[in-house]
Amino acid sequence: MVDDVVIDEAFIKRAKDLVASAEAGNDEEVKNILDELATMKETSLFQELGKLTREIHDTFNDFRSDSRINELAESDIPDARERLHYVINMTQQAADTTMTQVENAIPLCENITRGSAELLEDWDRFTQRKMEVEEFRQLSKTLKDFLQSANNDSKSLMTNLNEVLMAQSYQDITGQIIYKVINLVEDVETSLVNLIKLSSKHLGVEAATGQETKKKDKKSLDGPVVPGVADEKETLSGQDEVDDLLSSLGF
Amino acid sequence: MNKDMKILIVDDFSTMRRIIKNLLRDLGFTNTVEADDGNTAVPILNAGGIDFLVTDWNMPGMTGIELLKYVRADDKLSNMPVLMVTAEQKREQIIEAAQAGVNGYIVKPFTAATLKEKIDKIFERID
Numbered sequence: 282m283v284d285d286v287v288i289d290e291a292f293i294k295r296a297k298d299l300v301a302s303a304e305a306g307n308d309e310e311v312k313n314i315l316d317e318l319a320t321m322k323e324t325s326l327f328q329e330l331g332k333l334t335r336e337i338h339d340t341f342n343d344f345r346s347d348s349r350i351n352e353l354a355e356s357d358i359p360d361a362r363e364r365l366h367y368v369i370n371m372t373q374q375a376a377d378t379t380m381t382q383v384e385n386a387i388p389l390c391e392n393i394t395r396g397s398a399e400l401l402e403d404w405d406r407f408t409q410r411k412m413e414v415e416e417f418r419q420l421s422k423t424l425k426d427f428l429q430s431a432n433n434d435s436k437s438l439m440t441n442l443n444e445v446l447m448a449q450s451y452q453d454i455t456g457q458i459i460y461k462v463i464n465l466v467e468d469v470e471t472s473l474v475n476l477i478k479l480s481s482k483h484l485g486v487e488a489a490t491g492q493e494t495k496k497k498d499k500k501s502l503d504g505p506v507v508p509g510v511a512d513e514k515e516t517l518s519g520q521d522e523v524d525d526l527l528s529s530l531g532f
Numbered sequence: 533m534n535k536d537m538k539i540l541i542v543d544d545f546s547t548m549r550r551i552i553k554n555l556l557r558d559l560g561f562t563n564t565v566e567a568d569d570g571n572t573a574v575p576i577l578n579a580g581g582i583d584f585l586v587t588d589w590n591m592p593g594m595t596g597i598e599l600l601k602y603v604r605a606d607d608k609l610s611n612m613p614v615l616m617v618t619a620e621q622k623r624e625q626i627i628e629a630a631q632a633g634v635n636g637y638i639v640k641p642f643t644a645a646t647l648k649e650k651i652d653k654i655f656e657r658i659d
Contacts, residue, residue: 446554447555447643449550450551453543453545453548457590504590505640506619515624516621516623517623523626526627527630
């Protein structure tokens with residue numbers, strides 16, 4: 282591009298003059314015109330260089346003024362890291378809770394299984410009238426003890442099962458957090474595509490662009506509170522503070 | 533409080549709907565229906581018979597706050613008790629929910645005891 286000389290009227294006139302002078306054998310004039318034409322070519326070269334410099338400068342300015350990129354690099358990416366760490370912690374906690382509750386529940390089931398098996402055996406002997414009176418008195422006491430402990434054990438089992446159930450709430454919370462990180466990745470992708478478009482526009486290269494950017498949520502919500510990511514002043518930390526705020530509002 | 537009342541649970545995560553459903557069953561409420569966002573909840577509400585609405589906030593399509601506003605603006609539904617169960621806990625959001633006329637607000641993750649306490653409180657006022 283920089284090799285192009287601006288072919289305008291002045292240039293064509295001087296070129297014709299050059300031919301005329303050469304035919305007339307006017308060496309001095311030919312030399313002058315050649316010098317003049319060379320200057321013309323240099324001028325257009327410098328103009329092109331100037332234009333290019335300007336464009337590069339503009340590109341950098343555009344890049345700098347795209348605050349989304351700064352935001353992504355300075356806060357969103359570190360935020361995403363925090364969020365994903367929080368997901369790991371939450372899933373680990375849920376797994377720990379679930380396993381602890383199951384481990385606590387197993388001995389209770391064993392008690393019930395063992396106790397009922399022993400009683401069944403004795404009960405069969407009783408119904409077949411193979412039991413002495415004294416032994417039956419003992420059985421009656423064992424039976425009562427078993428019913429009492431089975432009742433307690435099944436109550437505890439209910440608690441264990443409820444705890445296991447509640448522990449699964451991590452799926453909702455972590456799901457919401459991961460959705461946010463997916464949105465962020467899409468944002469990064471969009472910014473990179475924009476950057477490529479921006480630089481290719483100035484360099485006259487057709488950019489290979491991906492899909493158009495997704496529009497922002499109509500109203501993006503904050504979702505679950507992630508420690509270290511939340512705006513501490515504006516976010517309440519848990520049910521008690523929420524209750525306090527609501528009661529201050531007359532609830 | 534009528535244990536046979538029909539409760540609509542609205543949350544986009546099926547895990548959370550199942551948890552709430554199980555907790556409610558534990559509290560003696562077995563008559564529950566589910567919807568996965570406000571848009572699917574509205575026809576169920578309009579069909580009638582729902583006594584109590586438990587909804588999440590952040591859902592695709594129609595959000596929980598939009599659903600709450602819809603319920604309060606509808607002549608037939610406006611008196612329905614609404615409990616919000618959500619991970620949103622910004623001050624301004626809680627104020628917005630209160631102004632929209634929410635009856636109770638629970639932040640996730642929550643405990644079975646919290647759910648019982650809030651439901652008791654809501655129906656204490658109404659009954």
